[in-house]
Structure formats: C-alpha cells, structure tokens
Amino acid sequence: MKLLKNVVLSALLCVSSMPLIAGESPITKQQKEIAQQLMNTALNSELGFNIVESLTTEIGPRLAGSEAEKRARGWGVKLGKELGFDKVTIEEFTMPFWDRGHLHISLTSPYNQELYGSALGGAAPSEKEIIAPIVYFRDIHALKAVKDGTLKGKVAFVDGEPMVKSQTGEGYGPSNQKRRIGWKHAERGGASALIIRSVGSDSHRFPHTGMMRKNENKWSKIPVVAISNPDADHLRRLHNLNKPLSISLHSGSDWKGEVTSGNVVLDLIGSEKPEEIVLIGGHLDSWDLGTGAVDDGAGVAITTAAAKLIANLPKRPKRTIRVVMFGAEEVGLLGARAYAKQHEKNLHNHVLATESDFGARNIWRIVSNVNPEATKLVDNIAKIIAPLGIIRGGSNVKGGGPDIIPMVDKGVPTIRLSQEGTDYFDLHHTPDDTLDKINPDELAQNVAAYAATIFLFADTNVDLKAK
Amino acid sequence: MKLLKNVVLSALLCVSSMPLIAGESPITKQQKEIAQQLMNTALNSELGFNIVESLTTEIGPRLAGSEAEKRARGWGVKLGKELGFDKVTIEEFTMPFWDRGHLHISLTSPYNQELYGSALGGAAPSEKEIIAPIVYFRDIHALKAVKDGTLKGKVAFVDGEPMVKSQTGEGYGPSNQKRRIGWKHAERGGASALIIRSVGSDSHRFPHTGMMRKNENKWSKIPVVAISNPDADHLRRLHNLNKPLSISLHSGSDWKGEVTSGNVVLDLIGSEKPEEIVLIGGHLDSWDLGTGAVDDGAGVAITTAAAKLIANLPKRPKRTIRVVMFGAEEVGLLGARAYAKQHEKNLHNHVLATESDFGARNIWRIVSNVNPEATKLVDNIAKIIAPLGIIRGGSNVKGGGPDIIPMVDKGVPTIRLSQEGTDYFDLHHTPDDTLDKINPDELAQNVAAYAATIFLFADTNVDLKAK
Numbered sequence: 001m002k003l004l005k006n007v008v009l010s011a012l013l014c015v016s017s018m019p020l021i022a023g024e025s026p027i028t029k030q031q032k033e034i035a036q037q038l039m040n041t042a043l044n045s046e047l048g049f050n051i052v053e054s055l056t057t058e059i060g061p062r063l064a065g066s067e068a069e070k071r072a073r074g075w076g077v078k079l080g081k082e083l084g085f086d087k088v089t090i091e092e093f094t095m096p097f098w099d100r101g102h103l104h105i106s107l108t109s110p111y112n113q114e115l116y117g118s119a120l121g122g123a124a125p126s127e128k129e130i131i132a133p134i135v136y137f138r139d140i141h142a143l144k145a146v147k148d149g150t151l152k153g154k155v156a157f158v159d160g161e162p163m164v165k166s167q168t169g170e171g172y173g174p175s176n177q178k179r180r181i182g183w184k185h186a187e188r189g190g191a192s193a194l195i196i197r198s199v200g201s202d203s204h205r206f207p208h209t210g211m212m213r214k215n216e217n218k219w220s221k222i223p224v225v226a227i228s229n230p231d232a233d234h235l236r237r238l239h240n241l242n243k244p245l246s247i248s249l250h251s252g253s254d255w256k257g258e259v260t261s262g263n264v265v266l267d268l269i270g271s272e273k274p275e276e277i278v279l280i281g282g283h284l285d286s287w288d289l290g291t292g293a294v295d296d297g298a299g300v301a302i303t304t305a306a307a308k309l310i311a312n313l314p315k316r317p318k319r320t321i322r323v324v325m326f327g328a329e330e331v332g333l334l335g336a337r338a339y340a341k342q343h344e345k346n347l348h349n350h351v352l353a354t355e356s357d358f359g360a361r362n363i364w365r366i367v368s369n370v371n372p373e374a375t376k377l378v379d380n381i382a383k384i385i386a387p388l389g390i391i392r393g394g395s396n397v398k399g400g401g402p403d404i405i406p407m408v409d410k411g412v413p414t415i416r417l418s419q420e421g422t423d424y425f426d427l428h429h430t431p432d433d434t435l436d437k438i439n440p441d442e443l444a445q446n447v448a449a450y451a452a453t454i455f456l457f458a459d460t461n462v463d464l465k466a467k
Numbered sequence: 468m469k470l471l472k473n474v475v476l477s478a479l480l481c482v483s484s485m486p487l488i489a490g491e492s493p494i495t496k497q498q499k500e501i502a503q504q505l506m507n508t509a510l511n512s513e514l515g516f517n518i519v520e521s522l523t524t525e526i527g528p529r530l531a532g533s534e535a536e537k538r539a540r541g542w543g544v545k546l547g548k549e550l551g552f553d554k555v556t557i558e559e560f561t562m563p564f565w566d567r568g569h570l571h572i573s574l575t576s577p578y579n580q581e582l583y584g585s586a587l588g589g590a591a592p593s594e595k596e597i598i599a600p601i602v603y604f605r606d607i608h609a610l611k612a613v614k615d616g617t618l619k620g621k622v623a624f625v626d627g628e629p630m631v632k633s634q635t636g637e638g639y640g641p642s643n644q645k646r647r648i649g650w651k652h653a654e655r656g657g658a659s660a661l662i663i664r665s666v667g668s669d670s671h672r673f674p675h676t677g678m679m680r681k682n683e684n685k686w687s688k689i690p691v692v693a694i695s696n697p698d699a700d701h702l703r704r705l706h707n708l709n710k711p712l713s714i715s716l717h718s719g720s721d722w723k724g725e726v727t728s729g730n731v732v733l734d735l736i737g738s739e740k741p742e743e744i745v746l747i748g749g750h751l752d753s754w755d756l757g758t759g760a761v762d763d764g765a766g767v768a769i770t771t772a773a774a775k776l777i778a779n780l781p782k783r784p785k786r787t788i789r790v791v792m793f794g795a796e797e798v799g800l801l802g803a804r805a806y807a808k809q810h811e812k813n814l815h816n817h818v819l820a821t822e823s824d825f826g827a828r829n830i831w832r833i834v835s836n837v838n839p840e841a842t843k844l845v846d847n848i849a850k851i852i853a854p855l856g857i858i859r860g861g862s863n864v865k866g867g868g869p870d871i872i873p874m875v876d877k878g879v880p881t882i883r884l885s886q887e888g889t890d891y892f893d894l895h896h897t898p899d900d901t902l903d904k905i906n907p908d909e910l911a912q913n914v915a916a917y918a919a920t921i922f923l924f925a926d927t928n929v930d931l932k933a934k
Contacts, residue, residue, distance in 0.1 A: 053704070057701065057704040057705060058705075058710075060578055061580060110525075111527055111535065113528060203903045203904075204671060204673075204899055205901065206672070230902075233903055234527075234902075237520070238524060290672070432697070435701075435704075436670045436696075436700055
C-alpha cells in the first residue's frame with residue numbers, strides 16, 4: 001500500500017497543476033483543490049483506523065438491541081462531540097430482541113464430533129436436547145421439494161456449494177436462500193431442527209450467522225443452525241459414504257421481548273443550504289460472534305473520519321453532511337426503517353445518501369443513481385478520485401447500501417463507492433470479524449475517497465434528484 | 468501444481484534417458500529407473516489423498532488414548548491388509564489419559580465477551596467457575612520474574628508476539644515456551660489459572676492447543692487455557708487502555724487414569740535382507756479440536772501410500788520397509804517411546820528412520836544424518852528427486868521427525884524430507900486442521916518423494932550407520 005500511496009500522491013500533484021477547462025464541469029478549481037487536499041490528508045491520517053479500533057476494543061460485539069449496542073450509541077455520541085460535529089443526536093426506536101443464548105451441536109453418529117455451528121437470527125430454542133437422525137438435502141431446491149410432514153423426528157441438513165466469490169459480492173444472494181427461507185420448508189416437513197451449510201466463501205471452521213426471513217409475519221418454531229463450511233464438507237463426505245448420520249443439538253436462542261435501539265446522527269451543518277442533506281454512514285450494531293470490525297465498524301469509521309476531515313476545512317460545505325450510525329441493521333434494517341419513518345417529511349431534502357457497509361478493502365468503483373444532468377457531476381468527481389484507483393461504474397445503479405434502501409424507496413438519489421469484496425464473505429458474520437482483518441492503509445484509501453466525494457457533493461449546487 | 472507436474476514429468480523423461488556414469492554412484496541404472504517410475508506413478512495417483520480423506524472422515528478427531536484413537540488403529544490395520552502389506556500388527560502400550568472436557572471462558576470486565584480458548588494438554592480442571600481479575604504479563608520472561616505468591620486470587624495472562632513464520636518452523640520453539648512452562652510460574656505465583664496467547668502464526672479466531680511440560684514429574688494444579696491470537700490482541704489493547712480486565716473461566720479438563728494406546732506397524736518384508744528395517748511413518752493420533760488432517764493424517768497417508776506404490780513393484784526391495792502409524796504422539800511421543808522400548812534389542816537393525824509430521828505442503832529439501840560414505844548415496848538420491856523441486860540440504864542434521872527422536876537417541880540414522888512449513892503453524896493444533904486444507908497435488912508430490920527415496924534406501928547395500 002505504501003507504493004499505492006506514493007503513486008496516488010504523485011498523481012494528485014500532477015492533476016492539481018492542470019488548468020481547469022471552463023464549462024467542462026460544475027466543479028470549481030478551488031473545490032477540486034480542496035478535494036485533492038482532503039485525499040492527501042486522508043491517505044496520511046490514522047483517524048479512520050483509530051475509530052474502528054476504539055469501537056471494536058472499547059465496546060466489542062454489538063448485537064442489535066443489546067446493552068452493548070446501547071454502549072456503542074454512547075460511544076458514538078462522545079466521539080461525535082469530541083470530533084466537533086455541529087449537532088449530535090440519538091434517535092431511538094423500539095424493536096423485538098433476539099438473543100443467541102448457548103448452543104451445543106455435535107455429531108453423534110457415526111461417531112461423536114463437535115460441530116462448529118451458530119444459531120441463525122430469529123431461530124427458536126430447542127426445549128431440550130434434540131437427538132435425531134439427519135436427513136441430507138443436496139441444496140435448498142431439494143429441501144423446497146420436501147413433502148409436508150415427512151421429516152418428523154428428523155433434523156434436516158441443507159448442503160449446497162460454497163458461495164461463489166466475486167468482487168461485487170453477487171454470490172451472496174443465491175447462497176443465502178437456504179439461510180432465509182430454509183426453515184419454512186424444514187418446518188413444513190415436520191423436522192425438529194434445520195442445519196444449513198454456512199453462507200460464506202471461506203474454508204475455515206467458522207459458522208456464519210445471519211438473519212432468517214419471516215414467513216407470513218412469523219418466525220420459525222424450530223432451531224436453525226449454520227455450521228462451518230469444513231463441517232458441512234465433513235457431513236457431505238459421510239453422507240456420500242452412506243454412513244448413518246445423527247446429531248445432538250441444544251439451542252437457547254430466543255426472542256426476548258421489546259427493547260430500545262437507536263440511530264446516532266452527527267451533523268456538519270451546511271454553510272449555505274443547511275436544509276439540504278448529504279447522508280453517509282454505516283451501521284453501529286454487529287453480530288455478536290466477532291467484534292464487528294469489517295461489518296460494520298469499518299463503515300462507521302470511514303464515514304465519520306471522512307466527515308471529520310471535511311469539518312477541519314476552514315469553512316463548512318454548502319449543504320449539511322450527516323453521518324448516521326444506524327442501529328439494528330443486521331436484524332432487518334430496523335434503524336434504517338426507523339430513520340426513514342422519523343424523517344419522512346424531510347426525505348425530499350435528502351439530496352444524496354450512501355453507506356459504507358462492505359468491509360474495509362480498497363474502493364475500486366463509483367456508481368450512481370442521480371438525474372441525468374447530475375450524472376455529469378458524478379463523472380467529474382470520478383475523474384478527481386481516479387488517482388485512488390477508482391473507476392467510474394454504472395450511472396443508473398439504484399442502491400447506496402443496505403440502510404439506504406428505505407430512502408431509495410422514497411426517491412432519495414444515491415451513489416456507492418464499491419469496495420473490493422472478493423474476500424468479504426470469508427469473514428462476514430463469523431467470530432473471525434475482528435480488527436486484525438483491517439489494513440490501515442486500505443481503510444485510509446476509503447476515507448480519502450469518501451472525504452473528496454462527499455465534500456464535492458455537499459459543496460455543489462447541482463440538483464441530484466431524478467426529475 | 469498441474470504446471471509443476473508437467474515440468475517434473477518432462478524432467479524425469481530427460482533424466483531417465485541419460486546414461487549412468489559408472490562408479491559415480493552406488494545406485495544402479497535399474498534402481499534409478501524404478502525410482503523415476505515411482506515418482507511418475509505417485510504424481511498421478513490419488514492414493515495418498517484418499518487415505519487421509521478416509522482417516523479424517525471415517526474416524527474424525529483422534530485424541531491420544533481415546534476410543535477414537537482405538538478406532539483409528541482398527542482403520543490402520545484394515546487399510547494395511549487391504550493394501551497388501553506382508554505383516555500388519557498393533558503394538559499396544561498403556562498411557563495416562565487426559566481429556567479436554569468442557570471449557571467456558573469469557574471476559575467479564577470491561578464488558579462481557581466470549582473468548583475463543585482451548586485448555587492445554589495436561590491442565591487441571593477448575594473445581595468451579597473462576598471469576599477473577601487478570602494480571603497482564605508482556606511475555607513469558609515477565610511471568611518467569613513473578614514473585615512467589617503474588618498472584619493469589621488472580622488469573623495470569625501471558626501475551627507475547629505472534630509466532631515468527633519460517634519455512635522450517637523455527638519460530639515454534641521460542642513461541643512455545645509460554646505453553647510449555649508458563650503454568651509453573653503462574654502456579655508459583657499463586658494464580659487461580661493461566662491464560663496464554665496461542666502458539667500459532669495465524670490471525671484467526673482459533674485457539675491452538677498442545678501439551679504442557681511436566682515440572683519435576685508433576686502436572687499443573689491449575690487450569691491453563693490458550694486463547695486465539697485475535698483474542699490476545701484484544702486483551703492487549705484493553706490492557707494498554709488501562710481497562711480493568713477480569714475473566715470467567717470454567718474448565719473440565721482432567722486426567723482420567725490409565726488407558727491403552729498402540730502403534731500400528733505395516734511391513735513390506737525385504738527380499739534379501741529382511742532383518743534390516745527402513746522405518747517411515749506418521750502419527751495416528753491427533754488433537755481433538757480439528758480432524759487431524761495436516762497433523763498428522765497427511766503423514767500417515769504419505770508414508771503408507773509411498774510404501775504401497777513400492778509394494779506394487781514386481782519385486783520387494785532388499786530391505787524391509789516398515790510403516791509405523793504412531794499412537795499418542797501429541798501427548799509426549801508416547802508411541803515413539805513405547806516403540807523404541809519394545810524394539811530395543813532390534814534397533815541396531817533399523818538402518819534408517821524418518822517421519823512425515825509437518826503438514827502436506829511440497830517437500831523442498833532432503834537433509835540427512837548418516838555416515839560420511841552413505842552421505843554420497845543421499846547426494847545421489849537428492850539428484851534423482853530434484854525434478855520434484857527438492858534440494859539437497861545439510862548432511863549432518865540429526866532428526867527425522869518427532870517420533871524418531873527416541874530412535875535417534877539410540878543411534879538410528881535418519882533423513883528428513885522437509886516440507887514447506889511457512890503456514891504450518893497457522894493450522895497446527897486448531898479446530899481448523901481439516902481435510903480442505905490439503906492440496907491433493909502437493910500431497911502427491913510428497914508421496915512421490917517418499918516412494919523414490921525410500922525405495923532407493925531399501926534397495927541399496929550401503930550401510931548408513933555412523934561408524
């Protein structure tokens with residue numbers, strides 16, 4: 001990364017000495033220079049890494065709705081004040097709390113062997129230890145075809161290929177079907193529990209947790225557990241050898257009633273159009289197995305650090321920059337939905353929204369969904385951040401990150417700074433999502449890209465909204 | 468590896484067409500051709516991988532002295548008979564059995580967080596849950612300096628740098644001090660328990676188990692637990708922030724009395740000098756956290772497969788080739804010691820011994836400890852296996868593998884085929900030591916090197932013993 005840093009710095013020097021062609025861009029020479037200066041500063045700043053280090057170390061895992069997530073909100077408020085944001089708020093909401101409890105899962109036939117598993121979010125507890133034969137399903141399609149009531153007294157296991165790796169994370173959706181809807185077919189079959197191969201692209205002995213999907217507004221009545229890919233490989237091999245498989249499973253995961261969560265909102269008030277909001281952020285909650293470094297301490301750190309670098313400028317940009325540390329993302333975008341609802345009447349003033357929630361590897365692309373005229377602005381911003389190793393991607397890509405979805409539904413324009421995601425699902429939702437997985441130089445590149453990009457969007461007069 | 472395989476095959480063809488220079492080597496042209504043929508066959512054979520797949524899948528984890536290790540002996544005998552070895556024996560011995568039991572370990576201050584830990588071999592149980600403040604020691608040297616009785620009511624934590632990676636595994640020894648002798652200083656200090664940073668070179672959330680060392684023939688009276696490197700990093704950061712650290716720990720690990728273990732011995736009886744034995748092998752037991760693929764299912768598979776390829780030749784080599792699947796290696800080379808004792812009167816007939824117990828990556832070097840005249844033979848064997856990507860290393864290197872140590876002490880000559888070990892201690896003694904970590908092509912290169920090398924040592928008349 002040192003090499004990249006030097007290349008970037010030289011490229012920036014080069015670019016900044018070039019005269020602007022008048023009329024080519026709505027970006028002024030001064031804005032461009034400030035953006036370049038922000039990138040330079042960010043690449044040499046440890047602020048982003050310090051923030052994610054602080055969050056993961058001082059707070060630790062932050063399960064949605066937990067006492068730890070509440071401590072994280074306190075941490076966010078303190079940080080926002082220390083960094084000199086103009087306005088720091090917690091916007092609370094209530095939510096149902098699911099807690100993991102204790103899990104025991106082991107093979108009992110053909111021999112005893114502990115399996116590395118994790119209950120899935122929303123899964124029911126086992127009343128007592130379940131000891132039952134395993135019925136093997138090659139994939140989710142095989143389980144979907146199960147006849148009602150044919151799994152009584154059995155535990156279903158859904159195998160499936162390991163997730164396809166891709167830079168954009170596209171392998172997640174197809175692989176995730178078994179996690180989302182597997183339970184309803186297992187339950188329909190009468191199974192005592194469902195075990196799935198983890199939704200993850202690694203081959204380590206870590207289960208990947210994650211939320212299931214409700215069915216007709218109901219959660220599963222049976223325990224549902226993801227086991228690590230090597231454990232799933234093991235069951236597959238035993239199955240292929242025609243060994244009789246059985247399992248012992250005891251899970252304490254359960255719903256624990258209504259609790260309070262919240263979003264932490266940090267504002268840099270715009271100097272000319274304070275009512276117009278450029279929203280960035282990440283989510284403050286994490287799954288409880290790791291310390292939520294990559295998902296999504298990194299996103300909180302990147303966007304907060306980028307905003308802080310902008311705050312250090314002599315003058316606030318024209319528009320308000322808002323950093324939202326969303327609560328309860330992992331369990332169904334609850335913070336995002338609460339935000340969209342609480343700000344319903346003001347969403348028309350949200351001129352742009354984007355979230356960093358795909359790890360901490362290099363940003364390699366900028367995509368957008370703004371009106372055709374504003375698309376030119378994005379093209380020009382892309383040229384300015386190009387020395388960071390970022391290309392201009394699609395100009396008609398709805399998105400902006402998971403917590404932006406409820407705003408997109410209300411017509412808020414978005415961009416996304418796409419992170420290199422090939423390895424993201426190696427760590428995603430595992431105990432291994434810890435600080436050591438973040439490269440400080442890569443994180444700094446993210447901060448640089450966000451700082452320059454967000455400054456330019458906040459300091460422009462260009463209307464970004466679809467007409 | 469496909470590329471390597473092709474290069475090797477072309478190189479072998481090339482070499483085999485070269486005439487032998489008379490008197491240069493005690494290896495005949497025919498022996499050389501057979502060795503080359505063995506390499507060719509091995510590189511295209513899946514036998515080695517099939518054996519380690521079978522052991523890890525059908526038997527699973529194989530803790531020394533356990534029922535699983537007994538099943539593994541049965542598996543070894545069945546395999547030896549199926550493969551057509553001339554003699555298949557179990558040589559039993561008794562040993563004290565240490566069992567892991569259940570472990571719970573979590574941080575309780577500054578907040579609750581589960582730690583990923585594993586009891587160390589030989590550690591005592593906690594009578595009940597221990598809840599105590601942590602006293603931080605920078606490294607084993609700091610713990611060694613602790614004054615007697617100053618740790619009462621506390622739990623000691625020994626940090627230390629992560630293990631240095633090296634191709635030869637040299638980082639293990641220095642890093643391992645805290646695992647071997649840490650407990651006696653913690654106990655002397657009066658600590659309720661000892662926690663150590665795992666002895667491992669990875670940064671994954673896996674603890675590395677392993678045996679402690681007795682002190683004056685006694686084992687610890689306190690629980691001793693290794694935590695993963697990311698967990699140790701976490702405690703270090705909290706310590707550096709001056710946070711008060713405390714822990715909850717409950718361990719069921721304990722000694723469970725005397726049990727039977729054993730070595731499985733597979734012989735290919737020599738055609739001319741059956742009394743002279745070339746001994747190869749690996750160890751059949753594994754730690755219980757993973758399935759013992761890399762440590763040491765691979766070694767068992769490599770040496771058994773190599774011997775089987777030699778058994779497929781039209782004629783047995785002159786000397787006897789013995790494959791030993793050692794029992795109870797992990798807990799103090801108990802199988803190796805039993806073997807050396809049981810064969811005490813016959814060790815002078817062990818003309819060479821070597822073990823594969825360093826994973827399943829490519830072999831890159833051959834080292835030896837034989838008499839100076841025989842050293843020339845090793846030099847020439849090294850030339851024959853060079854196309855596999857193997858260089859000639861030191862000619863005065865005592866060793867041959869852990870289970871060979873008791874034989875070395877009695878003067879048995881050794882060679883060692885050194886495996887690429889840079890990543891070995893990433894997996895060593897962790898739950899992540901599973902079959903998926905083995906590359907079948909790399910394993911086949913090991914089988915090729917062993918088959919050619921062992922054939923040549925078994926079919927020569929050269930005396931290898933130091934005069």
